[in-house]
Amino acid sequence: MTDNKLINLINISKSYGDNVVLDELNLYIRENEFLTLLGPSGCGKTTTLRIIGGFENPDKGQVIFEGKDITKLPPNERQLNTVFQKYALFTHMTIAENIAFGLKIKKKSKDYINDKIKYALKLVNLDGFENRMPDSLSGGQQQRIAIARAIVNEPKVLLLDEPLGALDLKLRQDMQYELIRLKNELGITFIYVTHDQEEALTMSDTVVVMNQGYIQQIGSPEDIYNEPQNAFVADFIGESNILPSIMIEDKLVNILGTSFACVDTGFGRNKPVDVVIRPEDIDLVKPEDGIIKGVVTSLLFKGVHYEMEVNANGHDWLVHSTDLVPVGNEVGIWVDPYDIQIMNKPESEDEEAVELDI
Amino acid sequence: MKLFNITNTKTNSSSNKNGGSSLGNDKVKWLSLPYIVWMIGFIILPLLVIIYYGLTSGNKLKNLFTLGNIRLILDPTNFKALRLSLELSLISTLICLLLAYPLAMILSRSRMKSNNFIVMIIILPMWMNFLLRTIAWQNILERTGIINTVLNFLKLPTLNIINTPLAIVLGMVYNFLPFMVLPIYNVLIKIDKDVVAAARDLGANSIQTFLKIILPLSIPGVISGITMVFVPSLTTFVISTILGGSKIILIGNVIEQHFRVGNWHAGSGLSIVLMFFILVSMAILSKYDKEGEGGSLW
Ligand SMILES: Nc1ncnc2c1ncn2[C@@H]1O[C@H](COP(=O)(O)OP(=O)(O)O)[C@@H](O)[C@H]1O
Numbered sequence: 001m002t003d004n005k006l007i008n009l010i011n012i013s014k015s016y017g018d019n020v021v022l023d024e025l026n027l028y029i030r031e032n033e034f035l036t037l038l039g040p041s042g043c044g045k046t047t048t049l050r051i052i053g054g055f056e057n058p059d060k061g062q063v064i065f066e067g068k069d070i071t072k073l074p075p076n077e078r079q080l081n082t083v084f085q086k087y088a089l090f091t092h093m094t095i096a097e098n099i100a101f102g103l104k105i106k107k108k109s110k111d112y113i114n115d116k117i118k119y120a121l122k123l124v125n126l127d128g129f130e131n132r133m134p135d136s137l138s139g140g141q142q143q144r145i146a147i148a149r150a151i152v153n154e155p156k157v158l159l160l161d162e163p164l165g166a167l168d169l170k171l172r173q174d175m176q177y178e179l180i181r182l183k184n185e186l187g188i189t190f191i192y193v194t195h196d197q198e199e200a201l202t203m204s205d206t207v208v209v210m211n212q213g214y215i216q217q218i219g220s221p222e223d224i225y226n227e228p229q230n231a232f233v234a235d236f237i238g239e240s241n242i243l244p245s246i247m248i249e250d251k252l253v254n255i256l257g258t259s260f261a262c263v264d265t266g267f268g269r270n271k272p273v274d275v276v277i278r279p280e281d282i283d284l285v286k287p288e289d290g291i292i293k294g295v296v297t298s299l300l301f302k303g304v305h306y307e308m309e310v311n312a313n314g315h316d317w318l319v320h321s322t323d324l325v326p327v328g329n330e331v332g333i334w335v336d337p338y339d340i341q342i343m344n345k346p347e348s349e350d351e352e353a354v355e356l357d358i
Numbered sequence: 359m360k361l362f363n364i365t366n367t368k369t370n371s372s373s374n375k376n377g378g379s380s381l382g383n384d385k386v387k388w389l390s391l392p393y394i395v396w397m398i399g400f401i402i403l404p405l406l407v408i409i410y411y412g413l414t415s416g417n418k419l420k421n422l423f424t425l426g427n428i429r430l431i432l433d434p435t436n437f438k439a440l441r442l443s444l445e446l447s448l449i450s451t452l453i454c455l456l457l458a459y460p461l462a463m464i465l466s467r468s469r470m471k472s473n474n475f476i477v478m479i480i481i482l483p484m485w486m487n488f489l490l491r492t493i494a495w496q497n498i499l500e501r502t503g504i505i506n507t508v509l510n511f512l513k514l515p516t517l518n519i520i521n522t523p524l525a526i527v528l529g530m531v532y533n534f535l536p537f538m539v540l541p542i543y544n545v546l547i548k549i550d551k552d553v554v555a556a557a558r559d560l561g562a563n564s565i566q567t568f569l570k571i572i573l574p575l576s577i578p579g580v581i582s583g584i585t586m587v588f589v590p591s592l593t594t595f596v597i598s599t600i601l602g603g604s605k606i607i608l609i610g611n612v613i614e615q616h617f618r619v620g621n622w623h624a625g626s627g628l629s630i631v632l633m634f635f636i637l638v639s640m641a642i643l644s645k646y647d648k649e650g651e652g653g654s655l656w
């Protein structure tokens with residue numbers, strides 16, 4: 001990954017009738033980056049991707065590719081290829097013809113095309129499938145063919161719209177590794193769309209969290225998970241306790257009536273904020289050792305850990321712990337200062353969108 | 359022919375879904391019973407009767423097997439009628455195809471809500487009586503009809519369309535065009551928009567996308583449209599009677615004449631010949647219709 005801005009989206013707006021899908025969106029994608037657009041269904045991920053691919057024209061704004069404005073360029077003249085959500089294979093052609101489609105249009109030689117077909121099928125682990133028809137392949141296989149069909153054209157960027165959405169869990173996990181391997185082998189830029197936060201965190205260099213057409217946060221998977229910038233991101237990425245609180249002063253926050261030490265500064269005095277605490281960051285201790293006391297109200301075994309709810313200060317705290325505390329027991333709640341993430345309450349319109357979905 | 363295919367596939371697929379349990383199978387068989395009875399009563403039996411009459415002579419003394427009725431087609435007037443029928447229905451089918459494809463394309467592309475309305479407009483004439491529509495055309499094309507009245511008024515030379523092959527082709531195209539538009543429209547709207555987008559994505563311009571993706575994927579609709587226009591055009595006698603006067607005799611008219619005067623044997627014999635031509639054309643078409651999609655409309 002370099003710092004080179006390969007694609008730059010500038011002030012992109014798009015509406016369908018009264019439905020404002022994207023409003024003044026700004027985003028750049030660096031060369032060789034694995035960037036993921038993550039957000040709930042209907043938040044405008046596909047629309048963003050289609051604007052990059054050229055299948056949709058933005059009402060306002062520019063798409064810059066390698067410094068050139070390609071906003072008005074038709075898809076067939078863009079140096080990028082798309083893997084569609086439902087594969088979109090040509091059902092009247094064999095696998096080989098599907099893969100050869102783009103190369104034949106570009107009038108490549110027969111030998112070149114045949115070599116490419118072989119190479120691409122090997123790359124997606126489907127050697128020998130040349131003469132099969134798409135309908136005779138499983139979902140996962142069709143997905144690989146869709147990828148093979150795209151990459152033989154040697155695009156600078158591959159756009160992938162929920163490519164694993166239709167596959168079952170096991171296959172999806174296998175394919176995640178395959179995609180990462182493929183990207184490293186090809187050394188190209190991936191723009192990936194998903195609504196699955198786990199997928200986004202596993203695969204990406206950069207995650208762009210979107211909601212209702214607004215970008216909520218851009219960052220590395222670690223940033224997004226550990227330091228969500230607002231309640232939407234915190235809630236959407238993994239499980240979390242989002243607690244309305246008051247920042248008393250630097251490094252001291254009042255959560256539901258009790259003061260907690262934290263590490264954040266610069267929020268001002270007596271300022272209402274939202275606090276995020278991940279359930280695995282809450283330590284259950286002896287009642288007298290905790291910052292606050294509570295009672296375990298529910299307990300579920302989740303395999304790796306127990307999921308408990310602890311009622312304290314009138315709030316049900318979600319706790320993940322490998323230690324079992326039976327329902328009805330009194331416990332103390334302890335949170336390390338650096339596990340408390342302070343966020344500003346939404347003020348601007350951009351962040352207002354957040355509130356509606358929670 | 360097609361009807362058989364449909365019932366077979368339907369029964370098969372539903373019995374598969376029932377996991378082959380005997381109860382499920384029985385139920386499916388029982389449910390298709392009315393269909394089978396209907397088919398036997400209204401398709402198989404009449405067909406057998408026609409074949410019986412077509413292959414026997416009317417002579418009461420020796421009511422024997424004969425090919426005489428079939429051989430009637432070799433009679434020069436009958437042969438001429440058959441050839442004209444084939445020519446005119448082929449021309450009509452071609453014109454329908456050339457008109458219907460772009461129309462269906464425009465319809466399928468428009469995302470408007472009025473889409474259903476436009477489809478309605480195309481179907482609407484089909485709800486009017488076939489005879490009425492054709493007689494209306496007679497009035498329009500007549501020597502003293504609407505067109506010529508207007509031309510007269512404008513001091514232009516009048517047209518002599520009525521009672522010509524052109525009038526018959528016009529009648530066929532007008533009456534059967536919706537049967538070409540609808541199946542093509544149906545396959546076109548079913549083509550996944552992303553498949554078209556994928557072709558563009560891979561570098562195809564709009565013409566290449568049409569030739570390599572849209573056209574091949576719409577062939578089943580085209581085939582079904584061709585069948586639905588060609589067969590009624592080939593067998594019609596109403597259109598030729600009304601718009602062709604007594605001058606233009608199609609094979610349909612010949613057959614109708616035989617039945618009208620009570621010569622069931624000759625009428626059936628010629629019907630068998632006509633059926634043969636229809637079956638051959640269907641066979642040729644079904645070669646291109648790998649998907650079997652066209653059958654869905656029969
Ligand atoms: N072609 C279209 N016409 C009208 N509305 C559309 C169209 N495409 C998308 N939308 C609307 O735009 C919004 C965002 O859609 P989309 O980008 O597909 O979301 P996502 O991919 O994040 O689920 C949705 O409300 C959707 O209904």
Ligand SMILES: [Mg+2]
Binds near residue numbers: 042045046
């Ligand atoms: Mg989408």
